[in-house]
Amino acid sequence: MLPQFAFSEEQKKEDLFFKISLAEWSLHRTLQSGKMTNLDFPAKARKAFDLDAVEYVNQFFADKAKDIAYLKDLKTRCDDNGVKSQLIMIDNEGHLSANSQTERNEAVENHKKWVDASKFLGCHSIRINLHGEGNEQEWKAASIDGLGKLAEYGAKNQINVIVENHGQWSSKGYLVADVLKQIDNKWCGSLPDFGNFCVRRRDGDLWESPCVETYDAYKGVDEMMPFAKGVSAKTFGFLADGNDNRTDFSKMLAIVKKHNYKGYIGIEYEGEDQNEDEGIRKTIALLKKVGSQLK
Secondary structure, eight states: OOOOOOOOHHHHHOOOSSEEEEEGGGGHHHHHHTSSOGGGHHHHHHHHHOOOEEEEEGGGGTTOTTOHHHHHHHHHHHHHTTOEEEEEEOOSSOOTBOSOHHHHHHHHHHHHHHHHHHHHHTOSEEEEOOOBOSSHHHHHHHHHHHHHHHHHHHHHTTOEEEEEOOSGGGGOHHHHHHHHHHHOOTTEEEEOBSSOOEEEETTSOSSSSOEEEEOOHHHHHHHHGGGBSOEEEEEOOBOTTSOBSSOOHHHHHHHHHHTTOOSEEEEEEOOSSSOHHHHHHHHHHHHHHHHHHOO
């Protein structure tokens, strides 16, 4: 029997057009320090934040995709806490948009085990990256091939393969939308993230050096939303009134609502000016405040 959870009168009165989940990267410092493990994540989401859905990051159980005993344990912990597994965010499994056909095919094969793990856990999707090379047209052709092949495997297992704006060409919303249109597979979609719209960095790397070319975040989310099977609410810090210090959540959530999205919005707090728990709580409060105003 699942445990019963008490909800406050304020929570009962909430009338949001979306539901809230917790992306594991919000706790990456805690996880990397060893203070908690991936197995602790479902209970943390429920007991610390009263959230009923989680989004995993494969980096925190990278060698467990085929470990059935481990996956059973994780699934049991979700069930015991009344938590649903939504998706697994996949990194470090090769480039699905590489120029090399051999490299793309290897990446497709590397990702398949995570499709299988997602299905076992009851997720609806895996999130992939489309980091690649060359110009826009070369990248699009490679992406259609690599992502398209993986989406075929996802379709056979009824698991979505979804693309996040995550640097380089994938941070241009219209390019991701065009790739998804051409693949034309209902099991292939997008995961618009309120951040991650840096197209090019000074030293050509993905994450470390200063961004020198950005894409309009509101335009990008709008372009990706017709294909959305999830949404990531990225936060880094907060103003004195509780609003985000980078993103206008009222404007962004209005875009999400415009596309009749009613699924989960995943919290992805990445700030360093406060502890992760507090950043997550402030993001929850902001989503609820703005969401309740959008009727």
